[in-house]
Amino acid sequence: MTESGTIFSQNVKQIAFDDERHKKMLNRYIFFMCAAEDCANHYANIELEKNRAFNIRNKAFKYYDKLLVDFETNVINNGGIVRWARDAEEAKYMIYNILSDEKAKNVVKTKSILAEEIGLMPFLEMKKVDITETDTGDFICYQYNERPSDPNHSASHKKQKDIAELYAEKFGLSNDLSPKQLMTVTRKVLNNRYLTADAAITSADFFVADTGDIIISEDEGNVLKSIANADVHIVLVGIDKLIPSIDDISVLLPLSSLYEVTRIKAKSYYTILSKPEKSQIKKQKLYVVLVDNNRSTLLAKEQQRRIMTCIECGACHSVCPIFNTIGGHVYDNAFPGPVGVIRKIGDGYEESAHLATLCGSCHQCEQYCPMNIKISDLILRNRIEIAKENGSLLGEKRVFNFIMKRVSSRKEMDKTKEFLNRLEMKQMLKKTWGVHREIPVLAEESFSELWKKLNNFDQSV
Numbered sequence: 001m002t003e004s005g006t007i008f009s010q011n012v013k014q015i016a017f018d019d020e021r022h023k024k025m026l027n028r029y030i031f032f033m034c035a036a037e038d039c040a041n042h043y044a045n046i047e048l049e050k051n052r053a054f055n056i057r058n059k060a061f062k063y064y065d066k067l068l069v070d071f072e073t074n075v076i077n078n079g080g081i082v083r084w085a086r087d088a089e090e091a092k093y094m095i096y097n098i099l100s101d102e103k104a105k106n107v108v109k110t111k112s113i114l115a116e117e118i119g120l121m122p123f124l125e126m127k128k129v130d131i132t133e134t135d136t137g138d139f140i141c142y143q144y145n146e147r148p149s150d151p152n153h154s155a156s157h158k159k160q161k162d163i164a165e166l167y168a169e170k171f172g173l174s175n176d177l178s179p180k181q182l183m184t185v186t187r188k189v190l191n192n193r194y195l196t197a198d199a200a201i202t203s204a205d206f207f208v209a210d211t212g213d214i215i216i217s218e219d220e221g222n223v224l225k226s227i228a229n230a231d232v233h234i235v236l237v238g239i240d241k242l243i244p245s246i247d248d249i250s251v252l253l254p255l256s257s258l259y260e261v262t263r264i265k266a267k268s269y270y271t272i273l274s275k276p277e278k279s280q281i282k283k284q285k286l287y288v289v290l291v292d293n294n295r296s297t298l299l300a301k302e303q304q305r306r307i308m309t310c311i312e313c314g315a316c317h318s319v320c321p322i323f324n325t326i327g328g329h330v331y332d333n334a335f336p337g338p339v340g341v342i343r344k345i346g347d348g349y350e351e352s353a354h355l356a357t358l359c360g361s362c363h364q365c366e367q368y369c370p371m372n373i374k375i376s377d378l379i380l381r382n383r384i385e386i387a388k389e390n391g392s393l394l395g396e397k398r399v400f401n402f403i404m405k406r407v408s409s410r411k412e413m414d415k416t417k418e419f420l421n422r423l424e425m426k427q428m429l430k431k432t433w434g435v436h437r438e439i440p441v442l443a444e445e446s447f448s449e450l451w452k453k454l455n456n457f458d459q460s461v
């Protein structure tokens with residue numbers, strides 16, 4: 001097992017039996033299920049809309065090479081600058097160099113899953129860049145020196161009491177502030193940062209080939225505030241966010257907002273950024289950093305490329321029983337839940353093996369996915385490839401071979417009890433099941449033995 005696999009197993013053992021955390025996750029799940037009930041009711045024909053969305057994304061993949069170049073040409077014509085980064089290292093250094101070249105001292109950043117993926121914040125902090133996260137949930141997580149646990153509800157695993165205590169320690173306040181007061185403090189801290197920011201780093205929901213536009217949606221207004229003052233705006237976006245036409249957002253944006261499943265059915269602000277601001281008092285520079293970081297590896301996989309149509313609504317992990325048991329942090333991945341499990345294969349077979357087992361094939365996620373992605377099938381596909389190419393899942397293969405042999409006949413099934421009751425088997429099972437679970441007690445007699453007895457069958461037959 002890789003080092004990340006070993007750390008993952010240790011973390012899972014710790015977190016999976018934390019009752020208090022379970023209660024929080026359960027509440028989150030119940031909230032999601034209640035709110036999700038009427039998502040489909042917002043459309044006369046939800047399946048038609050899902051198909052439209054899929055066709056848009058699929059068309060983008062089909063003409064990727066041309067559309068990416070179209071986008072770059074349009075951004076340049078609009079007065080922006082495009083940079084291409086092959087991997088995380090290149091992207092981080094690219095952003096650092098832009099900030100250095102532009103002499104940006106104070107930097108504000110908005111929520112970005114890609115920034116989490118490439119580890120941008122810790123990197124820039126290590127390089128002594130004065131950078132502040134402006135999304136409230138992410139801001140709270142960074143005060144704990146933690147990464148957000150979930151891209152859509154970053155600090156949902158935190159208790160209000162703990163946040164109040166943290167704020168008391170960090171900002172010298174009383175430790176019993178209400179949620180409203182905590183928000184006021186956060187806004188005050190952030191407002192000072194917006195006013196003095198030289199550069200803003202934001203993400204984008206999509207970027208548009210035929211116009212060079214950048215589409216950003218948000219709830220808090222922090223993106224608008226971040227880019228309002230800054231002289232330099234850096235948009236960090238993965239190459240998978242390309243859409244062919246500006247018309248496509250009328251399908252994709254409502255779907256992604258709706259299935260994010262919060263109390264409101266749309267985002268508070270949608271920004272279509274066409275060109276950098278150039279006025280008498282301000283000459284803003286716009287950089288678009290397009291990042292691959294294994295996306296082309298996934299796009300080259302005929303089946304797994306389907307996950308690249310994901311619009312990051314988060315519905316799948318909100319209903320996933322495994323995510324709701326272990327939470328987002330243990331995935332150690334910017335994309336937790338089923339999406340993270342599938343995308344991880346882009347990092348290689350060995351690196352992704354420990355996540356590939358995180359699916360019970362309940363198929364709940366697929367019922368809520370607005371892009372109709374066959375999520376469980378893709379996870380299964382990953383497992384098949386990993387077992388074939390890397391051999392890391394050989395243990396599971398042996399267990400399933402054993403089960404298949406045992407269920408092949410009644411006689412074999414009857415022998416299972418003796419086999420499992422053997423001391424060494426009990427010890428092995430205990431090790432696998434951990435200290436928190438009891439190994440189920442097998443019935444003294446199997447069904448067929450009981451059946452024969454009840455019907456007075458001759459045992460020798």
Ligand code: SF4
Nearest residue numbers: 310311313314316369
């Ligand atoms: S896979 Fe589907 S449900 Fe999951 S985040 Fe992506 S679009 Fe949403």
